Amino acid sequence: MTEFIDxxxxxxxxxxxxxxxxxxxxxERLVPGEGLRLYAPFKPVPLFDVMARRGFAHREAELEGxxxxxxxxxxxxxxxxxEPTSAALSDGxxxxxxxxxxxxxxxxxxxxVRILxxxERLAPGQTLCALLSREPVFLFRELxxxxxxxxxxxxSQKDAYQLTVRVRE
Amino acid sequence: xxxTSLCRWAISYFAVAIAWLLLAEVLIVAxxxxxxxxIGGPDTLVIVHLISIGWLSTVLxxxxxQFVPVLAARSLYAERWTxxxxxxxxxxxxxxxxxxxxxxGHISGPPWLLPVGAGLLIAGxxxxxxxxxxxxxxxxxxxxxxxxxxxxxxxICVTAAFGGMFSLVLSGTGVGxxxxxxxxxxxxxxxxxxxxxxxxxxxxxxxxxxxxxxxLAPDGDVRLGRLAWLAxxxxxAIGLVGGVLALxxxxxxxxxxxxxxxxxxxxLAAYGRDVLGLYRTRKRRALELNTRMSFVALASLVxxxxxxxxxxxxxxxxxxxxxxxxxxxFGWLTGLVLANLYKIVPFLTWLETYGPVMGRVPTPRVxxxxxxxxxxxxxxxxxxxxxxxxxxxxxxxxxxxxxxxAVVMVATLGLSEExxxxxxxxDVAEPLRLPTGAAAPHLLISRN
Numbered sequence: 001m002t003e004f005i006d007x008x009x010x011x012x013x014x015x016x017x018x019x020x021x022x023x024x025x026x027x028e029r030l031v032p033g034e035g036l037r038l039y040a041p042f043k044p045v046p047l048f049d050v051m052a053r054r055g056f057a058h059r060e061a062e063l064e065g066x067x068x069x070x071x072x073x074x075x076x077x078x079x080x081x082x083e084p085t086s087a088a089l090s091d092g093x094x095x096x097x098x099x100x101x102x103x104x105x106x107x108x109x110x111x112x113v114r115i116l117x118x119x120e121r122l123a124p125g126q127t128l129c130a131l132l133s134r135e136p137v138f139l140f141r142e143l144x145x146x147x148x149x150x151x152x153x154x155x156s157q158k159d160a161y162q163l164t165v166r167v168r169e
Numbered sequence: 170x171x172x173t174s175l176c177r178w179a180i181s182y183f184a185v186a187i188a189w190l191l192l193a194e195v196l197i198v199a200x201x202x203x204x205x206x207x208i209g210g211p212d213t214l215v216i217v218h219l220i221s222i223g224w225l226s227t228v229l230x231x232x233x234x235q236f237v238p239v240l241a242a243r244s245l246y247a248e249r250w251t252x253x254x255x256x257x258x259x260x261x262x263x264x265x266x267x268x269x270x271x272x273x274g275h276i277s278g279p280p281w282l283l284p285v286g287a288g289l290l291i292a293g294x295x296x297x298x299x300x301x302x303x304x305x306x307x308x309x310x311x312x313x314x315x316x317x318x319x320x321x322x323x324x325i326c327v328t329a330a331f332g333g334m335f336s337l338v339l340s341g342t343g344v345g346x347x348x349x350x351x352x353x354x355x356x357x358x359x360x361x362x363x364x365x366x367x368x369x370x371x372x373x374x375x376x377x378x379x380x381x382x383x384x385l386a387p388d389g390d391v392r393l394g395r396l397a398w399l400a401x402x403x404x405x406a407i408g409l410v411g412g413v414l415a416l417x418x419x420x421x422x423x424x425x426x427x428x429x430x431x432x433x434x435x436x437l438a439a440y441g442r443d444v445l446g447l448y449r450t451r452k453r454r455a456l457e458l459n460t461r462m463s464f465v466a467l468a469s470l471v472x473x474x475x476x477x478x479x480x481x482x483x484x485x486x487x488x489x490x491x492x493x494x495x496x497x498x499f500g501w502l503t504g505l506v507l508a509n510l511y512k513i514v515p516f517l518t519w520l521e522t523y524g525p526v527m528g529r530v531p532t533p534r535v536x537x538x539x540x541x542x543x544x545x546x547x548x549x550x551x552x553x554x555x556x557x558x559x560x561x562x563x564x565x566x567x568x569x570x571x572x573x574x575a576v577v578m579v580a581t582l583g584l585s586e587e588x589x590x591x592x593x594x595x596d597v598a599e600p601l602r603l604p605t606g607a608a609a610p611h612l613l614i615s616r617n
Binding site (some may be wrong): 105107108109110112113115116117118119120133134135137138141142145158159 | 239387453520527528529532
């Protein structure tokens, strides 16, 4: 059973702060085999990629009020593979995204350019997930023209739009 | 939401509108209308309607056809109505202007020109309001900015209804003779609904979204703009309903207008606070020229509000109303529209040209379609000219006013050239200009 160190970034984000360095600092303090339990006011999708590269798998659970509890576990085979993630449940038959983009702080229309460029690099049927600061109304038109499928919606905090695109097969 | 496509005719609306603006400026420079002629005279009515319908309403309709779907996250109800609406508005205005010219003795036209012109305009605005109204209706509950547009659409109906009645009175027909006093007391309502409700209120609403978008400022708070909207709606309701009641009872118009003005000031103050809030929370530090120029236009609105309140307090409002209207029409509305066209035209052109090949080949950025340094001097000329012209009206120097408007006209021509250069991709460096698979856009029509 994995031991967890708790990091609650909700007050930091509420105060307008930057939680990334605090998460990374907590990561440095972990002893081998220990995991990190993160509480965030939204689903920290961009972090999943960063943590995966550092050898952590994650489990996510939505809390009341749209907040999230994410458990990052060292990816040493101790993770129970059977437990489905809620992302997989919400995306039904779609495969896990192979690419996560955080386009929230980009000047429009840069988010659209990056998503379209990234899609060109994916294989048919693969998906990418992007966080945007608003609903990308002009992007949808290009996605439709190119035959891609997408699912999207505002995060429960209404502060970001999460878009998943599946490349045309 | 199935996504927003390009409105095929939005660029055409912009082009027709700029042509009307330039015509109005030429006439003012030539000394036609106020202040050389009576402020309520037929020649001034030509200028006023060239600017309010030909320029401002046409450009606003084009922009709304493109951006109401963005505000409401719905497709435009009927894209196919947009071109007939433009034709009706253009034809209607032409006939109306001919009617005014006949009234002023410049041409000998039949008396039915005014009501026919007004009828065509009403038909055009009906198509616009129905199209945008149905789009908004399908998107209830409306997000904040879209509510301003809904208020503006209601006001253009009031403006058009009064305009239609005036045309009957002015044409001397039997129907019009039933309302002999309508022109005297109805004109303030017609002007408030048009300039304040339709043009200013709608522009405020759209600017909430555009400013947030261009400054990368969070605008997700549902309370954003609520006070400005509520106070504005109350101002318009008091001004219009109170005004109509006062007309009917033949008394109390000034009280209604004073109360409306107080609510309008509150609305403008709340709007100013919201815009400053967006500015403070913006993530983009260096602002683009269009946003900076929007703020300059906003300063004109603030100046107009302060001047207006000061004139009312000192009892000199009636003698300065011409200068105030000019400042609102040029410093605020025209300045805001030109500043935003400077972003909208390159953006729509960029999307149309490079959207189909984006991600597959290297494409330029939107900013590569413009040369801000070159355009800045036109904006400086434009605002300097507009403020100087207002000053000349205040100190009653008609010749100085015409010279200042000549400067505004030169600036308008300069900016028009910038828009054309953007459409022609003239400022895009060559290897990126037309990559394989991209087609050059047409000057006046968008492919969608």
